[in-house]
Amino acid sequence: MNETLINNLKYLGFNVYEAKIYIEMLKQTHPLTAYEIARISGVPRSKVYEVVDKLFLKHALVQTENGAKKYLAVDPDVILNAIRSEFDSSIEYVKNEFSKFSTGETVDHIFNLIGKGPVIIKSKEMIKNASDSILIATGPNMLAQLEGCLHEAEDRGVVLNIVYYSDEIINFKNVYNHMLNQPDIENWLNILLDVDFKEGLAGTMSVDSDEGHGICTKNVYMNNILQDNIVHEIYLGMLEEKLGIEYIQEITERVLDRLWGRAMMIFKDYFRL
The missing domain is CATH 3.30.870.10 (Endonuclease Chain A)
Structure with a gap:
C-alpha cells in the first residue's frame, strides 16, 4: 500500500487504519460489509467496526439502506473539499484569536x-x-x-x-x-x-x-x-x-587636519583609514 499517501492522509486527520480502509474502499465498485472491509484492507476484525463507524461519522463512507450494513466510499473531492473548508475555518479562527494577543508594537530584530x-x-x-x-x-x-x-x-x-x-x-x-x-x-x-x-x-x-x-x-x-x-x-x-581621486584625497586630509588636528592624522595613518 502507498505509504506516502497514508502519511498524507494522516496529516489530514485520518489514522492509519482509517486511511487503509478508505483507500481500499475507493477501489470498490459495490458495497461491502465490515467483515469484507477487514479482509481487503488488512485491518483486524476486532478493530474494523470501530474504524468504519469513525469513517462514517467523518462522511468518508456512506451506508446502504437495505439489508445488512454495507458501505461505499464517498467521492474524494467531496471529502477533500470538506477538510479544506474545516482547515480554512480553523486557521481563520486561530488567526483572529492570535490577533487579540498583539501589543500593536512592531519589533524589528x-x-x-x-x-x-x-x-x-x-x-x-x-x-x-x-x-x-x-x-x-x-x-x-x-x-x-x-x-x-x-x-x-x-x-x-x-x-x-x-x-x-x-x-x-x-x-x-x-x-x-x-x-x-x-x-x-x-x-x-x-x-x-x-x-x-x-x-x-x-x-x-x-x-x-x-x-x-x-x-x-x-x-x-x-x-x-x-x-x-x-x-x-x-x-x-x-x-x-x-574631480579626480587625488583631489578628493587631498581635500579630505585637509578637512580632517583642520577639524581634528595632527593627532587625528596620526590616528588615521596608524589604522590605515
Missing part, C-alpha cells in the same frame, strides 16, 4: 549571520525579493557572487544603484566607481545592501576561507544608517569621477 555562506545566501534572497530598488556597495569578489541575481533584478525593473570599489567597468546602469581609502580589493569581501528601503544587510567576509559575519534587519533606524552610508559612498564616487 537585528539578526546575526555567522559564516560567509549565510551572508551570501541572505544577500541573494534579498535581491531576488526586491520589487522597487536596490542600493549596494561592494567590490569585485562579492559582485562575482551576486552578479546573476542583480542582472535578474534589473531586468524585471528594479532600480539598482551600485557603489563599486574598483575602477573596472561593469555592465549595470547606475554604477559609481569608488576607490578612495579602499583596502586591497583582492583580499576584500564586504557588502552593504538595502532593498526597497525596507531591509538592510552589512557583512564582511574572508576571501580564502568560510569565515564571515553579517547582520540583516528591517529595523527602520538601522536601515537609515545603512542607506545614508551607501548614499554617502555614491556621492564620493560621483565626486571622484568629476
Whole structure:
C-alpha cells in the first residue's frame, strides 16, 4: 500500500487504519460489509467496526439502506473539499484569536549571520525579493557572487544603484566607481545592501576561507544608517569621477587636519583609514 499517501492522509486527520480502509474502499465498485472491509484492507476484525463507524461519522463512507450494513466510499473531492473548508475555518479562527494577543508594537530584530555562506545566501534572497530598488556597495569578489541575481533584478525593473570599489567597468546602469581609502580589493569581501528601503544587510567576509559575519534587519533606524552610508559612498564616487581621486584625497586630509588636528592624522595613518 502507498505509504506516502497514508502519511498524507494522516496529516489530514485520518489514522492509519482509517486511511487503509478508505483507500481500499475507493477501489470498490459495490458495497461491502465490515467483515469484507477487514479482509481487503488488512485491518483486524476486532478493530474494523470501530474504524468504519469513525469513517462514517467523518462522511468518508456512506451506508446502504437495505439489508445488512454495507458501505461505499464517498467521492474524494467531496471529502477533500470538506477538510479544506474545516482547515480554512480553523486557521481563520486561530488567526483572529492570535490577533487579540498583539501589543500593536512592531519589533524589528537585528539578526546575526555567522559564516560567509549565510551572508551570501541572505544577500541573494534579498535581491531576488526586491520589487522597487536596490542600493549596494561592494567590490569585485562579492559582485562575482551576486552578479546573476542583480542582472535578474534589473531586468524585471528594479532600480539598482551600485557603489563599486574598483575602477573596472561593469555592465549595470547606475554604477559609481569608488576607490578612495579602499583596502586591497583582492583580499576584500564586504557588502552593504538595502532593498526597497525596507531591509538592510552589512557583512564582511574572508576571501580564502568560510569565515564571515553579517547582520540583516528591517529595523527602520538601522536601515537609515545603512542607506545614508551607501548614499554617502555614491556621492564620493560621483565626486571622484568629476574631480579626480587625488583631489578628493587631498581635500579630505585637509578637512580632517583642520577639524581634528595632527593627532587625528596620526590616528588615521596608524589604522590605515
